[in-house]
Structure formats: structure tokens, C-alpha cells
Amino acid sequence: MGIKRGARRGLTRLVPRSLLSRMVIVLVIAVLAAQALSSLIWVAQIKTRNQENVLSMSNHLAFSIASTVRFFKSLPVEYRHIVLDQLRRMGGSRFFVTFNSELINISPTPDTDLKRWVLEEVDSVLQRELGRQVEIISEFSFAESLRVFNNDIRLLDLPPGWGHHSLLLHPQKTPILVVQIGLEKDEWLYLATLLPTPDGLIEGDYLPAERLWFMGITVILVVLSLFVVVRWLTRPLKLLSRAADELGKDIERPPLPEEGSTEVVAAARTFNSMQERIQRYIQDRETLFSAISHDLKTPITRLRLRAEMLDDDAQRGKFIQDLEDLDHMVHGALQCVKDTTVHENPVNIDLHYLLQQICEGADLQRKKVTLSGLLEQPFWGKPLALKRAFSNIIDNALFYGHQAEVFLEDVQEGVHVAVRDFGPGVPEMEQDRIFEPYVRLEKSRNRNTGGSGLGLSIARNIIHAHGGRLKVRNHEQGGFVVEVWLPRQYQEV
Template sequence: MTNRTRLSFGLLGRVFAILLIAIAIEFVVSTILYERAGQLRVREDEAHRVAEKLAIASRLMNAQPRMQRADLAERLSSEAFVVKWHPTRVPPVLLAAELGEMRAQIVSLEPALARSNLHLHLKSPGRSGIVMGQLGLNDGSWLEFKATQLVHPSKLRFNRFLLALIPAVALILIGGLLLRRVLAPMRMLTGAAERIGRGERVVLPEIGVFEIRRVVRAFNVMQARIHQLIIDRTEALASVGHDLRTPLARLQLRAEGIEDPALRTAIAKDLDEMEAMVASLLAFYGGDSDPEKPTQTDVAILVQTIVDDATDMGHPANYSGPDHLEAMLRPGALKRAVGNLVENAIKYADGAQVSLETAGDRIVVRVEDNGGGIPEEELLHVLEPFVRLDLARSRDTYGLGLGIPIAHRFALREGGVLRLTNRPSGGLRAELDLPRHAPQR
């Protein structure tokens, strides 16, 4: 599930992000340029109208007696252009820096306004773009105006931006859906790889674009070769194991006829070691093709049986935990894994303490010993096959170093984990953390 999520939000997410960023940049730039160009066109048109109205108003006011100018101002006013006459000078408002270009444009359209001491300012700087102003008449009176149709274009209109954003979002969503459809075979490929990792054989249909079809075809060929290699390896191991066990059995029968007890014991020990090595190799390399299916298993009884077998052979071992604990697991593989851990504890530390407990929907089989433990830097190393530490070899023990790797592989196949830690009081702690319901293959 995690890998599928990574693929979905990895390749698809990155392509989608590239598409999103490209469209967003193009949209923002084009919208700003469009708005700016449109505002410049509106400003030029409206500035021309305001310039004409100001020139007409100033000429009419200069020609009108002072007593009639207030009434004339009302008649000249409209909803878009409001005019007021003041007999004395109106307190000037500093010209806003951004309106300098607009003033120059109005004066260039009506040169007569250049001598009228024209001032422009914004009605509410920072909040409104409505332009207001004053200009002087010939007799020293002043004309104040408000051009509501003349809006300063320095800010982008947010509502128009949102309106233009709708088709861009629609295009992004459509592109994302198309990308998801194109990359569907990749998600199928990811799921198939996970299933193959659990031992299944999956033949994928060759669908999608040309490049993905080639990947799927190569994947099918690759997994066919891998499965054939596994089959050949398993058959060869089974054949070698059978061929080796036959002469081993004959040697064991012949060893019983040796009169010298010391020699007979030494040969029997060597034969037992050879038998254990063959069994370990078959268990490790034949595990991938193990036909065993999960069944309802009493894990507590199985673990107690392993401990009882060890005590019957004279080894110090004890069990603590429930008398019964049902779980859906592969009993043969579980017995082999726990048996290897118990055998290692007895072999390297002369004793094993085995416990069983539950943690939610998981079970934990814990095998502890009182030995010297494993160096911290080697805890991960011993999970690899054929690794035997110097400490083990110094104890004159036999084996190929496959006990812990077999338990580790079993835990992974069951959807669990094998944890190795050193106990604070000394010794090694091995924990098989397994789900109560093994994944189906």
C-alpha cells in the first residue's frame, strides 16, 4: 500500500505539479498582461474624455460671472464627472507620484490646461482608485472635480482574476485525469511487483502507450525468467538433498557398527552436522516455493512443543505466556523459525527463555538468552545468510549461519518483522512480531 501511494504521489504527482506550475505561470502572466493592456486602453480613452470635460468646464467657468458659477458647476456635473466651484483657492493635495503620467497625458490632450495649475490625487489612497483634482481659473477661483469614470489602473482587479482562473483550473483537472489514465499501467506494474515479491506469478496485459507497453513486456519476460530460475534452483536443491541424504543414511548405519565408542561418537556428530547443513540449505533456498498455506494455528501450543522438545533433550529452556493463542499462520514455517531462534539461544548461550504475548492484532514471540549478545554493529549483519560471528565459531558450533536469516525471511513473508536487540542485563533478545492473519499469496 505504501509503495502504491508513493507511485501515485510520486511520478503522477510530479508530472501533475509540472503541469500545474506551467499553466499557473502562463495564466498569471497572461492575465496580468491582459489586464494591464486593457486598463491602459481604458485609461487613455477615459483620460481623453476627462481632458475634454475639464477644458470645456474651465472655458465656460472663465466666461461666466462669478455669481452664476456655482449653478453652472451643478449643471456641468454628472454621475461620472462631478464639478464644484470654489471662490477661493482649495487647499492643494500633493500630487500622487503614480498620477504624474496621467496628468501629463491629460495636459498633452488639452494643452490649455497646462496653465491652470492642474492637481490630481486619489480619493482614498490604498483603497480606492477614483481620481480627484483641482484646477485654477483666470480670476483666482478654483474648480474642483471628481472623475468617477477615471480609475487608477495600478492594481489588478481580483474578481476578474478569479473569473479568469476558472477555465485554468478546469484545464488542470482535465490534464490530471488524463495523466492518471496514462499512468494507470504503472500503478498496475507496481502492484504486480509487490505480488511477485510475495511469490505469486502475475502476467500483465500489455496496455498503455508504446513506452509503457515495452516496460510491461520486459517485466513479463523478466518475471518468467525469475520464476524459471527459482523452479530450476528448487528442483536442483531437492535432487541434491535427496542424493546427499541417501549416502548420509548409509554412513549413519555403517557408523553404528564401529566398535570404538569415541570414533563412533565423532563420526555420528559429523554426520549430524552434515544433515543439519543440508536441512538448512533446503529450508532457506526452498522457502520461496513453499506450498504451505496459512491455517488456523495454536501458536501457544506450537511454541510450548518446541520448548518441551528442547528440555527433553536436556537443554535449559522455559516458556511463559498463554496456554492457547489462535492465529492464521503457516505452522511449518513458524515452527522452523522459532525452532532456529531457540536452537541459537541454546547453542550460543546454553539456555532460552521463550515468551508469547499479543499486541492488538499482532503476536510477539520473544526468545531471550543470557549469553554475550551480539555487537551492535553486527545486529543487522547477522540477518544475512551464511554470516557467523567469531564468537560463534569460537564455541566450536556447527551450522551455515542460516538460522536467523530463515526466521527473518519467514517474518517478512508473513508481513511481520524480526527484531534483534541486546538485553540491558546481558544476552540477546529476538522478537518475531507477526500479524495474527498472514497475507494471502
């Protein structure tokens, strides 16, 4: 099972992930399959046409051989050689003809379908025309190994005038059809000839190099054209993906252009509509919290005035403390909404200088903060939002650890910032809860606490709005570490 899973994972890694690559591969396979299918059809048609031509030629040739055999059989035996010599002096005939006292051994050519079709057609016609009692031996051979007289004399050993008028011996190496027919006892009629188109019997390459080169160039041109077209068609999807990523960083980004194909226009219109709904939701949320804060200020102020008029000092103190807690919670909730929805344009930021300002402000309050590390280039982001986020992280570290170390560096994925305090740390089971609003882990940190428990929650939301991530852990040598990674992709640095 482990081997199968490993093999399956290996195959999964080989499969391209992008839509462009997958579409190009599918189209390339389709083009190659179409080329292969068309080539198979091409070869099948050529073979069929070749077979029809060869069978037609073989049929006519067999009738000519039958006529020649009947002509020589009609002559008296003593006149056959005289007539044959006269034919040679006159330039010969279509066939190379000899009379032998024995059957000559023929060195056959390699077996092919075309050869088998010709021999079957010739034998069939000759047996039908001459009678099945006549002994007929047919075979193909090449000139260099063909013997013509009593197994001793080769065709190439004869004078040029004997066979060159009937047989094409040069320059192409073509098969020669030899038919031996038994006449009387100890007499064989030997006929050698070529097909009317002898090259048709040679099974050549149905897919020559020129055609393969043409197919290869065609496939390359088609693939390049498909790549350009598919890339053009999938470009709106990349823009949509980039817009979705940027929307998480800047809800006020310009809407997508509604242009292109019908499907792309519909997707862009839906995306823009979604962005408008999110913007309205955020605006309505801010308006709601502002209204609640404003409406609560008056009754809280009246309750505080009435509490001041209480005669019982103990009850008055408790009453005023509860009102202050309520007022603090209302302001904290409103501040949380404002800090996580910062309406400002992103600019190039010197993060080192921004962190240095925060650390210097802490030093003025006699809190020890050290900053180390540099960045090679500015960071593209919202300065006020990032300053609030890092201020909350550093203030949290100073509040619980009394002193903090801030480290800044460039990493492969962007910017890495680590803030370490020297407090008691946080149990691993409770670390995820510190990002929940109004949660303060009093038992694991410091009893003398303040604040509303919204600082790290606000910081994480701002970091996420910049496409980054925030993680926490306990330090090996004691204390608590908050780590921030901010990406640089899609940034105009």
C-alpha cells in the same frame, strides 16, 4: 554550520515525499502563476486602454476650453458679464464659467497617474492654442471643497441652476477639472467642467472582489481536477510498488495486469519478465541441488561399504566419520534450499497456537520451554515456513541454553516474537556471523555441538520472505535473545 544543517533538514521535512503530492503542488503553483500572470496582463491592458481614452477626452476637452476662452476674449470687457448671465438664464453651457479679480485657491485631489496625464494634456493643448505667454493654472478638486468666487463662495453654496447643468454633483463623487486663465490685468477666467466620462478619472480596483472570487473558484476546480487526474495517473506506480513488496513475500504471486498507458504497460511487462526469471532461477537452483544430492548418494554409499571392509579399525572409524559429515552437509544444503523456498499459499495463522505446538514438542523431549503473550488477531502468512523458522530458533536456544522463554505480542508495526535462552551468550563482534551458513561459534557457546549451522540462516530467510526482520542481542541478565518482527501491511486478515 550546525544551524544551517538543521534548517536544511527542516526544509527537507516540509517537502512532500510522495509523487502524487509533489505533482499536485507543482501543478498548483503553475496554475497560480498562470492566474497571477493573466491578472497582471489584464490590469496592464485596462490601464493602457484607460490611459488612451482619458488622453483622447482630455485633448478634445482642451480644444473646447480654448474655443471658449477665445470667445470671451473677443468680447469687450463690459459685455462679458452680460453674455455670461444670458448663458446662465438659457441653461448654461458645457462649462461652469465665472470671472474673478484674483486667482482662486483650489484644494487638489490626491495625485494619480490619470490626473497627471489629463493635466499635462490640457496644459499642452491650451498653451499651443492660446500662446505660451498666457498664464494657465489647471487642477482637479471635489465639489464639497471647490470655491468659485474670489475664494469666498463655494460651488455648493450657489443656486442649483448655476452649476448643476454643467457639473454632475450627485450621486457620485467625481473630480472636477478647474482651469483658470489670466485675461487682462486683475481678471481671471474661471472654467470648471467634468470629463465626458468622469468615472474614467477615478482609479478603481482593477481586480474587484468578484473577479478574485472567480479566480479562486477556478483555481479550486482546476486543482481538484488535477488531483483526480494525477492520482489516476500515479495509481499504476502504487500497484507496481505493492507488487514489488509482495514479490519478496510470495514469488508465485499473480503477474501484474499489462494495461494502461504505454509507459505503464512497459513497466508492468518488465516487472513480470523479471518475476519469471526469478522463478526460473529458483526452480533451476532446486533442480540443481536435488540432482547433486541424488548423484552424491551412490558414491557416498559405495565409499561407506568400502570403508566397512577396511581392516584397520582406527582408519575405518575416521573414514566413516568423514563420510557421515559429507552426507550431513549435502542434506543440510538441500534442506536449506527447500526451507527457504516454501511453495505454499498464505493463510490466516494462529501464531500462538503454532508456537505452542513447537513448545509442546520440546517438552516431550524433556526440554524446558515457556510461552507467554497473546495476539488479538490471526497473522496472514505461510504456516509451514513459519513453523520451520521458529522451530529452528527455539531448537537453537534449547541446544545452547538448555531452556528457553518465548514471548509473543502485538506491536504497532505488526507482531513481535522474542526467544531467550540461558546460555553464555554471543560476543557482539560475532553476532552477525551466526547467520552465515555452516558457522557455529563453538568457543562462545557449547563444545558438545551438532547440526550444520544452517538453522538461523534458514529462519532469517523465511522471516525476510514474509517482509519481516530478525535481530539478535545478549540479554541484560544473561543468555541470548533472538527477536522477530513480522509486519501486517498488505495482509488479508
